[in-house]
Amino acid sequence: MAQAVAVTLETGGVLIVEAGTGTGKTFAYLIPALQSGARIILSTGTRHLQDQLFHQDLPVVRRALKSRTTVALLKGRSNYLCQYRLAAVEQEGLLSSREQVAELRRIRRWADRTRSGDIAELATVPENSPLWPRVTSTTDNCLGQRCPHLDACFFAKARSAAQTADLLVINHHLLLADMAMKETGFAEVLPGVDAFILDEAHQLPEIAGQFFGQALSGWQLLELVRDTVVEQAKDAADFPALRQRAEALEPAVLNLRQNLGVADRRALWREAVGQPAVQEAVAGVIQALDALREALKEAAQRGKGLENCQRRSEDLAQRFSRLTDEGLNPDQVRWFETRGRSFTLTQTPLDIAPLFQGRMAAQPGAWIFTSATLAVGQDFTHFAARLGVQDYTGLRLDSPFDFAHNTLLYHPPYLPDPTVPGYTVALLEAILPVLEASQGRAFLLFTSHRALREAAQWLAGRLDYPLLTQGDAAKAALLQQFRSLGNAVLLGTASFWEGVDVRGEALSCVIIDRLPFAAPTDPVVQARIEALRQRGEQPFPCYQLPQAVIALKQGVGRLIRDVNDRGVLVLGDPRLLSKSYGRVFLDSLPPMPKTRDLAQVKAFFTPPLTTGCDPP
Ligand code: SF4
Structure with a gap:
């Protein structure tokens, strides 16, 4: 990998590398990056990973190489x-x-x-x-x-250090926000560079969808209300009408939230906007926002804070109208999400490939995409197509860990179809003896919150091990508890499928309830499926299946984090064998022995180690 990265940094072009857990992926790009003399932006998935890269990995490699390369860290404002x-x-x-x-x-x-x-x-x-x-x-x-x-x-200082560093460490949100800003012609934040190295690259298409679209939240409108009230008291106390108009926006925003339905949900905007009450609530927000805008125009001269509020009111009014008006570009989907007292209106491009390609073309040089999960089987076509990359070199490097001896894939027999109502309970009954054999020490990863809640209820009182459930505490606190307890069972959904690193015996079993197909009721998924059909393409093999394979690989990746880790993976979903596409999932997993026999699972956890199982 280091050689391939070095060649790409030297000659330019696109390199896509899938490097399994334990390959030393980070060092394999840091070493050639520091030796290349090129100016590089290095982006990763989260702020946490960014800190780890900048404060832990990078200093080690710099010291070892005695590198004089200047480095900087930049996060979002x-x-x-x-x-x-x-x-x-x-x-x-x-x-x-x-x-x-x-x-x-x-x-x-x-x-x-x-x-x-x-x-x-x-x-x-x-x-x-x-x-x-x-x-x-x-x-x-x-x-x-x-x-x-x-x-x-x-922030201004961090940005100016970023402008001059040879190697700048950022995260994908910042990278894509910057790319999107360049699209719309705003000032540039990130410097021009010779090369981009994008780790955790499997996350890019989804994050790009967020940034190449448009969004506006009720919270932003309420923040404008709050800031205007503060600035009015400070610089325009003799202008009480300004305060009244700001305060009139708040009930209008809350009224719209109320009319979008009590329960938290994500749905297509067209479903909501057909209702007269929602139309009225939208008109109410527009009216209140216009009135506030007019008042702010009058007051803007009185102070910098009021001037800023005036600028924001113009921008928010424009965006709100755009997100709620009639005309919608067919390449975009408009949807909303409600959560508690707030809501977000969003417009997302259905295909980010042309936009991402446009940005890549504007920054010629080397582009290196890497992650532990980019390929479906041996193939990068899906990932490359989502970013619109046509010409690239692909490299797959398997994990060096001994999956043949240290793991076992258990696929419980006789489970019903996951779409039937009793599926979750049937799965839980099937895995109770597995949890006994593993003595807790397990993650149960669910594809829906509903299944998670059902499992938490059903398992309470049935386990001899501590039960930790997502939502009971913050994620970091739950993981800390899981590690220190040493025999806990943790139930989680999406946020535990990725970026969770529990090494050693505390995590010896990962159980995944269903093949992680994105919910077809999700508004963005729904719109992408419709758009692919309209283009004459088949959404299942082109979009839903590869997405699910990559998600499953992420979940499975939680099990073996180190050379000495051992563990059992349980895949409950019977479609793994009953459907022809099940093979695609199995072929994308590391080479694990497979069994449908519970006795082999028990034997796995009873030293001496037993392997040599039959394929399912
Ligand atoms: S308001 Fe001033 S201090 Fe705050 S981020 Fe902007 S420039 Fe910096």
Whole structure:
């Protein structure tokens, strides 16, 4: 892999590498990257992975190579303390609890000594503290060149270090936000470089869909209300009509939320907008937003904060109208999501390939895509097509771990079709003896929250091992508990399928309830399926099946994280054998011995190790 990366950095072009767990993928791109002398953007999936790469892996390789390459870390602006907003919160003094007062003091003490302003440094204020959005900035509320704190601005400093670094570590959200901004002609954030190395590249198509589209949330509208009220009190106290108009927007937004239905859901916008009550609620928001916009125009001269609110009101009004008007480009899907008291309206492109290709063409040089899960079988066609990449070199490197001796795939017999109502209970009955044999130490990964809840209820009181369920605590806390308990059973959905690393015996069994096909009722999936049909293509083999294979590989990847790890994978879904496409899943998994015999599972967990099982 290091050789292939070095050649691509030297000659340009596109390299796609699937490198299984334990191949040393990170070092295999860091070493040639640091030796190449090229200017490189290195992007990975999450902020957490970004920190790990920048603070752990990169220093090791730099030291070993005695590299003088300059490196920088850049995250999205919401990860940096905003001096202007911190000062505003301190001045307002409107904090809802003693806890927040204490947190604000901690933030101030840290603000006076931090050099990066990266909020991940301050572990004593929880990530989900309501204070963070108030003391960090968004593109909406940042004052930019008009900011009195610009010289000390942490985000501005991080951005300027990014402009000159030889190797810049970012995340996909930032990369794609930047690509999307370039599409619309906004100022550029990321520097021009010779090469891009994109790790966890399997996530790119989905993230690109979010950024090449448009979205607006009820929360953004309510934030405009809050900020206008604060700025009015500060700079336009003699203009009470401004406050009244801002406050009139709030009930209009909440009315729209209410009319989108009580339950949290994701659905096509066309389903909601057919209802007269929703149409009226939309008109109510437009009217209130227009009235506020007019008042802000009058007040904008009075202060920088009001000027910013005025600019935002224009932008939000335009976006809201665009997202709710009649005309819709057939290449896009418009949908909404409701969660608690908030909602989001979104327009997503059905095919990001032409947009992504456009950006790649504008940045010629080397493009290296890598991940542990990019291929379906031996083939990269699906991944390449989703990004519109036609000309590329593909490389697949299997995990060096000894799957033949250290793993076993168990496919329980006699389970009903997963679409019948009793499926989850039948699966749980089948896996109880497996959990006994593994003495807990298992992940149960579900494809739906409904199945997760059903399993949590059914398993309560039936297990001799601690049961941890997603939602009972934050993900990091649950994983910490899982590791320290050493015999727990953890139930999780999508967020536990990826990026979870539990090494050693604490995780000895991964059970996956169904083949992870995306729900065909999801509005984006539904629209993509319709669009493919209209183009005369078959959505199942071209889209749904390869997506599910890659998702399954991610889930399976949780089991063996280290050379000494051993474990059993249980795939419950009977379609694995009853449908012809089951073969595609099996062919994409590491070479594990397979069995349908529970006795072999028990033997696996009873030393000495027994293998040599029959294929199912
Ligand atoms: S420039 Fe923007 S992010 Fe920086 S301190 Fe000012 S308002 Fe905050």
